[in-house]
Amino acid sequence: MKTKKLIAPRYLFLSAILIILAGGLVLIPKFEKHEGISPELLLSNAISPERYISTDELADRYISRDPTILLIDVRDESSFNENTLPNSVNIPLNKLLDENFDAYLNQTAYDVILFSNDSFKANQAWILCNRLGYKNLHVLKGGINEWFSTIINPKEPTENMPKTAFELYSFRKAASMYFGVMYEDQLKIAVPKKTKTTPKLVIPIKKKKKIPTEGGC
Amino acid sequence: MGPLIPNGVIPYEWNNILAILIGIAFGFVLESSGFSSSRKLAGVFYGYDFAVLKVFFTAAVVASIGLYYMDYLGYISVGELYVQPTYLWGAIIGGAVMGVGFVAAGFCPGTAITSVAIGKIDAMVYIVGIMIGVFIFSEFYTLFQPLYEGSYLGNITVVDYFGVNPYIFIFCLTIVALLAFFFTDMIRKKVKKVFY
Amino acid sequence: MKELEKTKNISIAAVITILLVIIALLAYKKPKHLYAINTKQALKQIVENPPIQLNNYNPKTAILIDIRNQYEYEKGHIENAINIHSSDILDDANSIFFKKLKEDNKSIVLYGNEPSEAISASMILHQLGYSNVKILAVNNSLNQDKLITTPVEIEKKGENINQFIKASIKKVNELSDVQIKPKPIKVIPKKVIPIKKKKKMPTEGGC
Incomplete structure (x- = not known):
């Protein structure tokens, strides 16, 4: 054949490899890509209680005016307007994955604390966000109801x-x-102005070791 | 798993160290394949040596095929890779200017530095030329700014821009590359041989 | 031509490339569990499927699963419940079991000590495509080695904090002749995170 003279056999061989590999890419069966971390990893994240933050710890961080906390109310708008924790942002659960709210959830600057009336909706939101690999998310244990019964109206x-x-x-x-x-x-x-020093309860704030998430995709 | 550094598989601090190691390897390969010779590089334009075209086109094709295989098998995710932003007209005019420099001197910036490393005087002159060019560009930056920052298309790839299936695009690219190799080889055989 | 001598190296490199591809293909394991739905679909489904109440639970079409650990289960569990600890739900045997339940059109009803406990298991199963998973809205507690199951209302609206605070101020003010004004809470300025328009990647873009 004419081409045999034109092209050395080893070049033919090399180009055949390239064509086969490229053709393989076209022909391999496609499957839906995993979105987010693997189910196994998600499960092990989801069953660990590490995401919970207690109402006492939150109150302590409030009072010390911790600038790194960002509270997100995942209930619907009407209950958010009715009553919420001071200084919180409303992201209703059904709009959680809207692009507008991505900047609040997918960031590393703040410790985001999700809360709802109890911890049910907040947990659901947390699991979805965790699947997407968002970091620094926490759930307020017990939610607003717990906040009310422990911080606002503590039992003597x-x-x-x-x-x-x-x-x-x-x-x-x-x-x-x-x-x-x-x-x-x-x-x-x-009358003598609040000179009563309330013994400040030192809440051990767990310093979380930052482990780079291995695996993932 | 990958990209390794953004996903924290390799700590971020290794970034520069790895860059230096990869750079050394790249320079070594450039030099060992004779790319520090300006005649070899200019050969693409005169038609007596197409090694540069073959090497870089093959590199692009092999890398894209490899990346998409790794993406398919889940070792890396193509969507997370960094894509250089595209400034269309800036890229076109800049590319043309660089092409002129390329054919005039017989170096691209990378190979010029490998040639300096082996002590070529023309490459040193070339580097000085680069510096002068950089100086002019930064001094007259306000003049060039509309071109430099205009026609911004974002961090896009050809695949994103035309919305084609990346697998088919890579297959076509491979075919185009192989055809290009074949025809450039034909040209090379027709052109009078130059010994260098 | 010197160039031809280097073709040996090229061939070696090509063979190595092929070997790498083959090794990668052999080393590749298809993941055991794949999500059936993406997060947007999952969000829609969980919003539409609230937990079921105890009196709506029909033992004929549903299987009760206790996701607490074995110890708690043995201390006391709801009648006819099967124990699968939530960390074991992705085990092979359990996957087969869930698949069979799905084929039989039976719904899987999970419960724990409180509804929140069952969320992780139910949501993961949900996202793996078991749309028949539900949570039973009950609280379980042990009282003298007997399991007490009480239905609960999920996301029940509690007392209004603002009203409580106002009421407390009013009460105090009524008792005293000096009007005390509530101290305003020092609030950190609200954080507004600018919305960055992110590049929209077509579906091809990995994770």
């Missing part, structure tokens, strides 16, 4: 409770005052 401990319960109570009471709740006993002390 009874006499026979341990000392830590009283310390916790005084922390929570002080926190609730910070958020605007007033107590009757505040009247008596209100």
Whole structure:
């Protein structure tokens, strides 16, 4: 053949390899690409309680005016307008994956805390975001209802409770005052101005080690 | 899994070290395949040596085929790769200017540096020329700015822009590359041989 | 021509390339579990499928699964429930079991100590394509080694915080003659994250 003279056999061989490989790309069966992390990894992330942040820890970060927290209310708009945690952003669950909200969820600058009335919707939102590989997301344990019953309206401990319960109570009471709740006993002390030092409960904030997410896709 | 550094498989700090290692390897291959000779490079334009065209076209084809295979098998995700932004007219005019420099001097910036490394004087002059060009460009930046920043198309690839199936595009690219090799080889045989 | 001597190297390189491709193909394992739906579809489905209440649960068409651990399960569980701990739901045997349930058109009803506990298992199964997974809206607690199951309302609206705060201020003000004004909460300025228009990648773009 004419081409045999024109092209050395080894060049034919090399071009055959390229054509076969490129043709293989066209012919290989296509399947729907995995979106996000693998189900196995998602499961192990989802069953670990690491994502929860307690109401006490959140209150502590509020009061110390931690600039790195970003609260996201995943309930619908009407309940958001009715009552929410101070300084939070509303992203209704059904609009969670809108492009507009991507900047809030998919970032590394803030610790995003998702919350709803209890932790149900927030958990659902968290799992979806985790599948997409978003980082720094947390869920407020118990949601607003828990926030109300622990921080805004803490239950006074009874006499026979341990000392830590009283310390916790005084922390929570002080926190609730910070958020605007007033107590009757505040009247008596209100005259010398709040000099009463409430023993600040030190909440051990777990320093999370940043592990680069291996695997993934 | 990949891209390795953005996904944290390799720590970010390794970025520059890896770049240097890859750069050294690239320079070595350029030099060992004779690309530090300006005659070999200019040969593409005179038609007596198409090694440059073959090497870079093959590199592009092999890399794209390999990337898409790795993407298919899940070792890397093509969507996460960094794509250089496209400034259409800037690229066209800049490419033409560089082509003129290429044929006039017989170096592209990368090969010029490998030639400096082996002590070629013309390459050193070429590097000085690059510096002068950079100087002129930055001094008259305001003049060039509309061209430099105009016709911005974003970080797109040909596949994105025309919306074609990337697999078919790569297949066509491979065919085009092989045809180009074949025809350039025909031209090379017709042109009088130059010994260098 | 010197160039021809180098073709040996080219052939070697080509063979190595082919070997690499073959090794990669052999080393490739098809992932065991693949998502059947993307996150947008999943979001739509979970919004449309709220947990079912205990009295809506029909034992004829549904299988109850206790996703708590074995210890808790043995202490007490709802009648006819099967124990699959939530960390085991992707096991081979369980996958076969779920598949069979799906083919039989039976719905899978998960429950834990509280509805939130069952979310992770139910959502992962959901995204793997088991659209017949539901959560039972119950709280379970042990009382003297007996399981107490109480239906709960999910995302129940609690007391209104703002009203509570106002009420507390009013109460205090009524008791005292001096009007105390509520101290305004010092609020950190609201964070507004500028929306960056992200490049829209066609579906081809990986993850």
